[in-house]
Amino acid sequence: MASSRPSQYFHPRRLGHVNLWVEDLARSERFYNQSCGLTVEFSEPDLIATFLGTGQTPHDLGMIQKTNGIDRYGRDGILQLPGTIGRDVGLNHLAWELENEADLVDAYKQLKAADIDTDITVDHQVAHSVYMFDPDGNYNEFYCDTVQNWREVLHGEMDLITSMWDPLTAEPFTEGRYERNPELRIVEAAALHPQRVTHAVIRSSNVSRLVDFYTRVAGLRLVAEDCDVIYLAGSHDGYAYNLVIVPAAQAGYGHAAFEVANEEALDAAVQILSGSSAAVVETVDLPWKRSLFLRDPDGLISEWYVRRNGGRDLRARGEVSLLRAA
Numbered sequence: 001m002a003s004s005r006p007s008q009y010f011h012p013r014r015l016g017h018v019n020l021w022v023e024d025l026a027r028s029e030r031f032y033n034q035s036c037g038l039t040v041e042f043s044e045p046d047l048i049a050t051f052l053g054t055g056q057t058p059h060d061l062g063m064i065q066k067t068n069g070i071d072r073y074g075r076d077g078i079l080q081l082p083g084t085i086g087r088d089v090g091l092n093h094l095a096w097e098l099e100n101e102a103d104l105v106d107a108y109k110q111l112k113a114a115d116i117d118t119d120i121t122v123d124h125q126v127a128h129s130v131y132m133f134d135p136d137g138n139y140n141e142f143y144c145d146t147v148q149n150w151r152e153v154l155h156g157e158m159d160l161i162t163s164m165w166d167p168l169t170a171e172p173f174t175e176g177r178y179e180r181n182p183e184l185r186i187v188e189a190a191a192l193h194p195q196r197v198t199h200a201v202i203r204s205s206n207v208s209r210l211v212d213f214y215t216r217v218a219g220l221r222l223v224a225e226d227c228d229v230i231y232l233a234g235s236h237d238g239y240a241y242n243l244v245i246v247p248a249a250q251a252g253y254g255h256a257a258f259e260v261a262n263e264e265a266l267d268a269a270v271q272i273l274s275g276s277s278a279a280v281v282e283t284v285d286l287p288w289k290r291s292l293f294l295r296d297p298d299g300l301i302s303e304w305y306v307r308r309n310g311g312r313d314l315r316a317r318g319e320v321s322l323l324r325a326a
Ligand SMILES: [Fe+2]
Pocket: 017, 019, 062, 093, 095, 141
């Protein structure tokens, strides 16, 4: 019997979080908390992982100490982090928030029917997740929130959180359980006070192959193309875009971008951080945004920015590199 293939599999609302492999968990946690102003929401000492955020989602930024080739297990003996991954610092995964569990399960079943490989499927206590790699080897998590009051479930130091979840035996719920009225928290003493992670930037030597994956499989919308840079978004109209793909000779992670409240707040942060040991890589002043780029203790870059009303025109970016202007 012929079966029809969906034109898209997942249908994400937005980028929920970015997760990084780090060399030294305590050092990275200090940087993103004390300098960048992300609140530590919960940690998982046995996994050597910390989860920080603004409150928009259970975390905007996760970080896990790299495996150095040694397997790490979740609950019930699930091999959560095989030693074959996380050998270097950098991107662990991008996480895409779906509307509900029925959407997640449906996409999973359609992928199975189309013989498209996925990786582990897990229960994170506040989310159910399907993981898979894009054609460049970037790891992606597609998840639905399973509880709205996630701070009641995950806070402080947690015992192992993650166990197996089987989408094929799930009786999926159809209502969105993401937080609609998030309680945002700021770190008063920090230089920055971000409001949310908005997008990630990745580089690719085969942009068309990645665009095919992120539109057809991941289900993002193509919202703009400028100087061969591709802008993709989820269905949440409160975000201009959630993923930027920049053509480059070498594929790899570019950076994650966090929005701050206004230019005064960004200027104040620039002043404080310029006089501190936090590595300011670059400040960017363009008609369409003003940004501060920081280098974290592992050398990974993050962007802290305010959007401006001017139209984006990457040809007119001056001295700013394509990666930073995008
Ligand atoms: Fe995640």
